Amino acid sequence: MPWFFPLPALKLFNTQAIKGMIYDFVTEYETPKIVTIHSLKFTLLLRITQVVILLYGVLYMLIYDKGYQKKDATIISSVTIKVKGIGYSRSAKNELVIIDGADYVIPALENSAIFIMTSFVRTDQERSKCEESKGLKEARCSSDEYCQTRNRSPNANGRWTGKCLIKSNATEGFCEMDGWCPVEDDLIPSETVEDALNFTIFLKNFIEFPEFNVIRKNIRDDMKPCVYDEKHDKTCPIFRLSKIMDAVENEADERAKMLKLGGVIKIKLDWDCNFDFHVKRCAPVYSFGRLDTKFRDEKFSKGFNFRYVDKSRNNSVLRLWNLMKPKVRSEMSQIV
Template sequence: MTSNVIFQHRQRFQRVFVRSFFGLFTEYETPKLVVIHSLSLTILLRLMQAILLIYSILYLLLYEKGYQKQDTSIVSSVTLKVKGIGYIHTAQNGTLIIDVADYIIPPSENNAIFIMSSYGQTDQIRSKCSESSLLKEAECDNDNECQNKPFSPRANGRWTGRCILPSDGQISNDTLSKTKSSKGLCEYAGWCPPENDEASPALINEVLNFTIFIKNFIEFPVFAVKHKNMVDDLKPCVFHANLSKDCPIFTLDYIVNQAEKDAEERDLMLRLGGVISVKLDWDCDLDRGIKLCKPEYTFARLDVPFREKPFSRGFNFRYAFHWKSTYENHRTLTKAYGLRLIIAVSGKAGKFDSITLSLNTGSLVGIFGLATFFCDIILLHLSKKSRTYRKHVFETVLSRTRLNSVFQRPPDLTQIDIKEKSTILETTTSRTDLVNAMYENNTKSLRKTSSTRPLTLTNSEKMKVHPEEE
């Protein structure tokens, strides 16, 4: 019994699948226009059409410039120049002047620049001395501990295996530093004395008054247009948001204030360094002219704020200056703190294009049809009379011959009422009688037309049939 049911379901599924598959090639669908008088639905339709029309015209066509061909493949070149004189106060109540060649390290970079705002220096000689007291791995009580300890990546040189105790003082000429720790420190061979990371760096004064000249040359290859961020008659100026918008010269104070709003954070950035992004965004309307195209400057801080206590704070690096004196190697180790500016250029250009306008107009027409689509969903599926509306909207037309319409398969009488059964039976009987009558009439007519008569030939025909008998 179960196998028969499964077989019937399988057969039914196959019939439905075959009917649906062949329906793709034998059924044609065409929209049917149905006029429905509904005040609420009409108001909803017109309201949605008005909203879509306003959105399409004001935003997509005008604001987004849907009538223009866009080019975002911008080619850019940036050159940075810094001017300004800084100074620091020395321990001997003197003043040390620092100019551009001192605080721009390295002299040239690609789309970036580093401005040193503070630094620390250590004069060193290649020799032997005790390790830094900040390195806990270097603490020792005897020479054996220095010989058996593994190498530390934080070491300032190669350990010799000797432990320098505090009681030894300045042991020999080769040991130039003296530890104040209660324990001894391992001796190393390298650059002495070791750098003191706990010392506060010297802050360069007047750093915020330095000026940065940003020269930017761009090209939009699709339109073969070149431009720059400088006016033709550029004069000495400083950028101001209201007074000098076209000036490409910025003070470092303005850049830092735009990138960081907290005064305490700005002070720490000058002392410990930081990273700032400088972005130039071009939005050019070539229909108005290339000379009216101006970049928009934005500044943002990229490094982690100090208030979040990051693992590595600020931005710094070390570099050394070497020389020789009396056959001894000397160097000045400088740990530089400062602001690293990274330049990013982006942009787009647009120009009227009829093909782009026609394509976008076609897309807007499709968007405009969303109003009818949503109203159809409400009408055919969510309204109270959805079943009635579906009967009028969806109609199936079968292409049949007259004979097929006569021999139409009678419906299943088990699914309808008794009155309807009698009506259908009478209709079916009358159709059967009609067919039988048509068949009998056709048979009688065929019999009448097929009656036999004797064949009579004329004399001329006989002569044509038997000419040799003459």
């Protein structure tokens, strides 16, 4: 089938036209035309705009925002915490009980957090039958029939046997339960761990910046025995509990209630590292804060506490301890 080209295409690709294009390309060139304007107003406007753009690029983008730097968003961090100190408490029989780290740190190891017991309610219990808690209204009874028909209370401390235990010269009593006896009583005074404010917390933090192949730790190479102080030793990774309490709460009454009822405290590490300088200048800045609500503002579930079972066997008796303690949590924050 024959090919037909339109007339303009034939004119464009003929031999004479191609020779002319090559000749023009070799012998001709173009240059922009510059027009000079003599105007003070427009000249000042131009120079001010140029200066503003220059200052923005140098002062903000390069110096302040460091736009020439790379930032590492894949930071890897690990935190371990160790608590030391000896505390003591006095039992109901006025016996001195020594408490060390194995007793007041529960559990022994956590991920970036630690629990420190500063007060507790202890109830020695054994499996037997006894009356229900006096604080449980549903357990009040006047006959066995009542306990037999109401034996499924969600707040019961054990399985009700169906008997109503009424003391002599009384018209009402409490339903009998089968479980851990005697029932724990949160209204009894808690035992305080004395000298708890002198406990020390050793915080060890390792951090890696994969983008820059840099690994740092919060422990100095020339590390010596020390205790953190905001004015005299800001880099020491050993913190006294009293210093932390003073930093997070300035009211003495609130601090006392935190030790008695529990609280939640954070230790924050800010890594703001600029690798334009020597890598040894990359060190954390410590800060402290209280995460739970002040007791005067909290209306429900004040403080922090939980039950912990110490199953020490003595003449087939198992002891149950209800521990109340503050929680100290270490939180990481990395800024490159």
